[in-house]
Amino acid sequence: MVKEIMSGNEAIARGAWEAGCSFAAAYPGTPSTEIIENLSVIKEVSSRWANNEKTALDMAIGASIGGLRSLAAMKHVGLNVAADPLCAVGYTGVNAGLVVVTADDPGCHSSQNEQDNRLYALLAKLALVEPSDSQECKDFIKAAFEISERFDIPVLFRVTTRICHSKGMVELEQPGEIPVKPYQQNRQKYCMLPAMARVRHAFREESLKELEEYANTCALNRIEWAHDRKLGIVTSGISYQYAKEVFGDSASILKLGLTNPMPKALLREFCSAVDNIYVIEEGEPFIENAIKSLGFACTGKEKIPILGELNAKIVRDALVGQEAQAGYSIDLQAPPRPPVLCAGCPHRGFFFTLKKNKKHIVAMGDIGCYSLGVGEPFGGFDISTCMGAGISGTIGLAKALEMQGDPRKVLGMVGDSTFFHSGLTSLIDVIHANANVIACVLDNSITAMTGHQVNAGSSKDVQGNEVAAIDLVAIIRALGVPNERLRVVDPLDLKAVQEAFTAAVAVKGPFVIVTKRPCALIKEVARANAGKHCQVDPDKCVGCKACTLIACPAMAFKDNKALVADPASCTACGLCMQMCKFDAISRVGE
Amino acid sequence: MTTNILLVGVGGQGTILMSKVLTAGLAQMGYDIKMSEIHGMSQRGGTVITQIRFGDKVYAPNIGEKEADVIVSFEKVEALRALPFLKNGGTMVTDEHEIYSMPVLTGKAEYPSNALVALAEAVENLAIIPARAKALELGNVRVQNICLLGALVKVLKLKGVDWKGLLASFVPEKALAINQQAFDAGYAMI
Structure with missing residues (x-):
């Protein structure tokens, strides 16, 4: 038997393949992202990044009813987005097996909450399977597809960060034939109108009793x-x-x-x-x-x-009780090391300018790399809850400030992937409500925080196929935003960003700012910037510290002079040069 | 008997590759292995921690305070931060390299100048090694991790594995020689 060391996510992908799963959809979200990344390299499985978790689950349900064993994967809060189809498919059941992977994040390693999604299995009336290591991730996903088909029920496959991102030895088996069940029209089962839903609810209660009998004796327990x-x-x-x-x-x-x-x-x-x-x-x-x-x-x-x-x-x-055990401690504090915007991050120019304009603005954040803009020194926003809310939340906040006579304008931000996820519907609300807000889309051409997944704005899909890239600026124009209320700027051009802010604050009603600049860590971008970095001329540097206001991790201040302490991570983005009034910083390696 | 190892550093320093090579070698030795690395936000210049446990049969993938047999730190202050995890009598290996976090760069926090002195006073089994400096000397700062791997293999007395041969499966061919040199250098530092 071949054994390999695998993470839980790798083992889930392997297990799905071995089980004959041939359709998989997901929206990236830590700790679930690597499931689709690992499935996407298997050509027998049609894998795709969806715009959000609901569309991912919708797709997988369609594939299951159509006859393909299907999988949808998402992080725990993503299942909130997908809760609508989840509760519906609890009634319809499946044709070919359907497994929904929820990757929960106890400890909030990279999430806004610690919700325990096992409770969704009760709510949506699903089978719930919980593996305890990588081997079980692989074995149980195969069992999950069997259970799904045998009991005509979707399976909620609940893992946690420590399962997803831990590795252990896994025994590999060979995948069999890809099963395809014929699609059969069955409106009583798949059309959830009230008359049919009542019948399917009764079916589900009975099937759960049968599944309970199985649970009492099956090998999973x-x-x-x-x-x-x-x-x-x-x-x-x-x-x-x-x-x-x-x-x-x-x-x-x-x-x-x-x-x-x-x-x-x-x-x-x-x-x-x-x-x-x-x-x-x-x-x-x-x-x-x-x-x-x-x-x-x-x-x-x-x-x-x-x-x-x-x-x-x-x-x-x-x-058992605490054992008194000797250990080590010293009376010296390690300074905190919070995650920060990377050197060369295009969001830095946006947040620096936002801070400069804070007198006129109250800002709302969203979920993505730009959530790091909340930290020092930018303090980029006051409120952040969930995806898309950075835009739609502004409507209510703006009304509340208006009623209090607060003259500040409310600004909201989403990224490009977040825009496609749920920012688009939020922006439609802003435009339709004629809300007095500044809606910002920080477009870095990638879903960056989760490790660079393609999104609807990309010209390639996860399996490398050429696809139509969706032009988000064209969408924004199509919503009826006129030129005078729209700015598309390079966030590394501080003058242009400031001009956009000035225009946005000056008018009443909706204003849209799109910052466009690819993430510095995208392979092609990093390759193009390789070897380039900025350099401080110590003779010209007067030690005014203006360049440190952009909070670039590649820069340091030592002996009363600024210096590019980490030229390897510097991308020569030039923000520090724009900050320097003494012409002390230049680009080298170009 | 289970051996617990903690690798700590700053996002981007190469702890993940180091743990991959280490676990591949441990697998060749026939050990059961669990390895845990939490990634996501921590990649962005934050602290990164990789936990590796090996033995006849390993259950939990993570390590609690006072449970690590060996801690390898890629950076001084991270060694300080990880110290509560060191088991009594355990070994700490740390690079002498300093990386300033944003609170330090913006003057909100101070980088302790006497971290190594304090560590040396507290920990009996401490090795301070210039792995990053050696990597720079060899011509690629990125082989710091393999230099530290060499040191860790020596500390753990892991015999019977062709570690330098194993590197071929993890690094590009043109970088193999420098990685092997880094391994040897790290091995000789202990």
Whole structure:
């Protein structure tokens, strides 16, 4: 058997391929992004980046009903966007298997919240599968496709950051034939009008009972009995690994892999056989509540934190007690190292100018690299919630400020990918409401934060095919934004950005600013900039520190002089040159 | 017995490639391995942490405080930050290189000038090595990671793997020789 070390995301992609999945769609989002990236190199699987999570799931549902085993993948908050089709497909069920991967982020490694998407399985009435390592990611995804078809139900496949981004050994198998189920018209099943939906709801309640029977005996749920039965642990997902790490073989463990519907008979069997029950799970008391509803007392969230990510030490400290253990500490603070806008980042010119105009503006942010603009020294925005809200949220905020007599204009920002995701519908609201706001699209030609995925503005798709690039400026013009209320500027041209801000603040009503400049880390851009960097002439530098106001990580200030301390990361973007009144900075290597 | 290793550095320093080569070698030795690297926002000049655990059977992919047998730091202050993770009697290997974070650059925080002295006073098994300087001397700053890998392999006494041969599967052919030199140099620094 061939073994390979794989991340959870790689194993999910491999498992889907081995299971004969032939359609996959997703919107990039950490920690889920690498699933599609790994599937996209397999030519038998039609893989695509969708505009948002809802369109991704819509596509996958269409493919499933059409007869292809299909997968949609997204980060946890993405499932909120896709919740509408998710709840509908809970009723329709599938033709070929449908698996929806939700990658949750306990600990908020790169997310705005820690929501536990297992709760969606209850809401949308789906089967819920939770792997606990890379091997199970591969094995369980295959089981998930089987369950989906056998019980005519979509499967919610719940992983977490620590599963997605951890690697472990995985035994590879060979993919079989790609199964294609014939498409068959069935309006009673697939058209969710009220009369049909009522019938399908009844079907789903019955099918969940059958699935529960299966869950009681299937291999995804198993008991590991210890010699004595004093202590029983019920757990799922990554928490199983922490339970094994802490308790080894000294406690009996009910390891759950299929957690909706809950295998009640199995839970009863296990809980009746042990003296004390610990429930070890990250996030919400999902399993704990199920056990308590069966009338068993257990220890769960009263000791295991509901906040953040778990590890073996947290579990040990909570359930076994803290060991007094020697370690190291020194009385010296490491200065913080928050993530920052990269050297050469085009957003820097926008945020520097925004800060200069802050007297006239209240800003709202959004989700993407530009969310890093909130930090020092820019303090780029006051409010940031979710994707698209950076534009639509401005409408309400502007009205509120107007009613308070606050003369400041509200500005909102999205990126290019975010514009296509949900910023477009938000901008339509702004235009249609004639809202007194400045809507900014920071177009860096890529979905950058998640690691450079193509989007609707790109001329190639994820599999490298030539596709029609959508021109977002043309869309904005088509919404009826006249030339005098639209500026398309290079964010590295500080004068042009300031001119746009001045014009935007001067008029009442909607104004749109599009900054256009590709991310400096895009391979072709980086190649074109290779070897170029800026250089400070120490004889001309007077130490005024003006160049440090742009907060470029490639620059430093030492011995009363500015210097380009990291020429390798400097892209010679020239912002620092524009800041210098003494002509002390020049480009070299061109 | 499970061995816990922490690699810490700053986004873009090459901790990921280092962990890939290390785990490939450990796999050749027949160990069960778990490796965890959280990426996303941390790439953007923030602190990056890679956790590697190996042994006969490994469950959890991550390491708690006071659990690391060896910490390899690509940067001084990151060594300081990771210190609470070092197990009593564990080994800390750190590059002497300094990278200033944005709060330091903007004067909001101070970069400690005596980090290495303080570390040396606190940690018995400390190796301060000039891996980045060596990489620069060899002609490519990016081989700092392989230099540190050489040092780590020596610390862990990992025998029976052709580490320099293994590098061929991870770096382009034209960069193989310099990576192998960096490995040797790091190995000799311990």
